[in-house]
Amino acid sequence: MQSKKSLGQHWLKDRASLLAMCQAAQVSESDTVLEIGPGTGSLTAFLLKKARKVIAVELDHDLASSLSHKFPTNSLEVIGADILKFDLTRLPAGYKVVANIPYYLTGNLLKMLCESSNPPSKMALLVQKEVAERLAAEPGQMSLLAVSVQLYYEVEIGTVVPARLFSPPPKVDSQIVALARRQKPLFENLDYKLFFRLVKAGFSARRKKLRSSLSAGLRISKDQADGLLNQAGIDGNLRAQNLSLADWNRLALAYSDKQK
Template identity: 45%
Template sequence: MGNPYITPGRVRAALNTLNLRPSRDLGQNFLIDAQVLQQIVAAAALTPEDVVIEVGPGLGALTYELVQHAGKVYAIELDRRLAARLRDEFRAAANLEVVQADVLRVDPATLVGAAPYKVVANLPYQITSAALRHFLEAVPAPQLMVVMVQREVAERIVAQPPDMSVLAHAVQFYAEPSIVARVPAEAFLPAPKVDSAVLRLVRRPQPPVAVDDVDAFFRTIKAGFLQARKKLANALPGGLAGLGLRVDKEAVVHALVAAGVDPNRRAETLTLQEWARVHAALGPLLAGARAS
């Protein structure tokens, strides 16, 4: 039997029954392409032993597939009407628990305890970065994430130097990302204004660089990108000042040279390893800046 939640007619009928107009603010674009669903499920490599957290299940098209393949599924839905409908539609699915909540306020540990789990979701676009960070920094973090995101965002996440961004560094610090499939806007109802992509994130056993303070490390990276068009010799002092840390340009240049990074380079050309060396070299300067 095919997925009964995937056809445009059924999606429209369900929305009419709920008297629900898809909300752009909530990122409510409903998938109507069965092939894309299969690509998501295949990328997640689900087994009957798997515990899965789904974000934004909507009308249940992906949920239907997840409960067929996984041992336990937690579907987190913000919209009360959709959450109630999901509970009714899947009342026979003993391995599904619908959680009506804002996913950014849900600690995964309250659902899965210390058990390994995967996140499989068609993420609402406006919370993509926040949701990725929420799970990647969680304890425990998912061993695997397979998520639908805007194509442009997916391409930024998998980028390599010289096309890095703060988001690419933030994700690649925790996981190895790859694009599984590119998805046209027509695969959704209503069709968004942008194409999408299925992104697969495999959790790293440990970060690729060792840093003394992860938050401070990312503040250093963010400082470099605040004025990304400038060379690091100029961008870093200005970026640090924007974060309330005043460091002399000459001292920054000395720190960059000590880290083996040409001060004339730009932020998007640095690797995580180079940023780790820059952060270590800047450490004493930043401590002094905070103290002052």
């Protein structure tokens, strides 16, 4: 079946890479796995051999119909739908996600999965190599995406999958990234809304120093921004990418105190 460029379809058929994705999510015979964008079913075939149940959500209705006929088994449920509109609460707690996701979908999909009231316990995603590196970033290279994901998940990057192993080949290499849900919240009594308000303000002007980006993003004076940073023990001359999650938490606590 011909791939559709408009849907960002690049199909992976390399057996070693497909197996590596299953291993990255530690798929076992008791698992329910959500596969996003199964395409022609190359990964689906591997998942069906390892998982108890595979729920495959495919936007392309032609592919969804074809997949149902290709794997006539009760272990597979194919749903023709937009994953961003899919109700994750219908899945059993502790489900896993394994997916070769369209590049354009990565940010919105991760936000949906991380912030869901029924989040996956583990994920193995095949993403652009650059995105995988961003997800696993450390202070000095942090981004809004990295903070947003690492707050909820431990991140480990794995096998690099060259562009030539896809059909049609994308313009860049991909990499498997494994995400494991944190067993307990990283910070106690965190006000998530306030936390992300600060983080978004900090990253709103990446090239600016924190005192300037926080001042503009929070609509406070630079003196007030300096007061927050001083209370949190953070140098106002740093930039947002230099901060750790613990730094952002201290800043959120300081900001919360100022709101009282």
